Amino acid sequence: MSHIRVLVGTRKGAFILSSDGARKDWKVSGPHFAGWEIYHMKGSPVNPARIFASQTSGWFGQVIQRSDDGGETWEAVGNQFAYASQPGTHQWYDGTQHPWEFQRVWHLEPSLTDPETVYAGVEDAALFRSTDGGKTWLELPGLRDHETGPQWQPGAGGMCLHTILLDPKNAGRMYAAISAAGAFRSDDAGATWRPINRGLRSDFLPDPLAKVGHCVHRIALHPSRSETLFMQKHWDVMRSDDAGESWREVSGNLPSDFGFPIDVHAHEPETVYVVPIKSDSEHFPPEGRLRVYRSRTGGNEWEALTAGLPQKDCYVNVLRDAMAVDALDPCGIYFGTTGGQVYVSADGGDHWAAIVHDLPAVLSVEVQTLQPTAGS
């Protein structure tokens, strides 16, 4: 029987939640790296026993941890993230130019084909790659060196490269998203990049349709239809059917189109999930009711999923990397909150239950669907 491993990064450590395919009874392991912020953990799709974790601290900087036994033991690997070329400057909050400075790793994206290769999205925004299992890191400077770089500016959380998508159908194609610069695409394995923000509208910009400057919160795709992208922007849920060449809004009947995470059902490329948040001024669910919204039509028509979720007095947030899906049938949906709950739905979102209630604030959730090994 398949089993599930949920990798949870929190403000105060990492937790690993394990269950069988029923997804009812869970074992909790952790905290790992207690007291450190774990921005993200993700397993290699090639070798699921290999997991990478971004461990950070305002005091002690960046550490990258790697496990080769499914999270039982860990080894600190390389933590030197040096920009490849003269870092230059980007826009600062006060409109002046500010030097690029490495702060932390927001997102780790293991290669789809090589267990030794992993990408890191960092703040201040840049993309790094390791080809030796995380021991050494080299920047792919084509993104940061893009001619629009001096126009990029940090969002409230910093100028972070938070989303990395590897296209399983087009070798060399990858996507990145930066707050607040927007979405970018490379068709040559990260060597060169171009903004893909046509159709995005951001009223906080002097030119709401600007080429860059949009606060993209998250992008998701379904592996079988990788030219279709879904985006949760600061405001607006967006869709592209041409690999980001153009976007159209699909917010439809959502109670708020502000939010952070977005994800796609494992077996239904037109079924999408978001968690509406009231506004950028009030980072909690509308009316104090925690609702996941599901569209089975690729956007525009959304239904509230509430069974098992708190429907009064709930004022948590769900951050951009804190939602994931498993590969079982029916598909499992998972998300974590800033209140420390991690919820699971084992039936595509119809019913929810909390796996844990009281973790530190959840920063990220990833799921591994593990196939049975011989004899198990």
Added chain:
Amino acid sequence: MNPSGEGTSHTGSLQIRVVLPYHLRTLARVDDAVEVSVVPPGTLAGVLDAVEGRFPVLRGTFRDHTTKSRRPFVRYFVCQNDWSHEPPETPLPRAVADGEEPFVILGAIAGG
């Protein structure tokens, strides 16, 4: 120059006792103060180099990989004095060089 400090004329390497903050002890997988070998006469930079040499996992955690500048929320204490702003070539005081007093790397008290 720190008020209590002067170098040491010991021959052979100095054995310096270093107290690490909790999170760096867990990262280095040690429970207590550590001892590092430092080439005489022993300087601030020499101690920090020796800590990184013995525990490569700590590189980048208390000072920058390249510039060697101290991370903002880390302090260096020596014999009840704050050495955080001392030049790297500052010689260790005799009490530290002789192992009577530890060299302390401290995480600043900040945050909530």
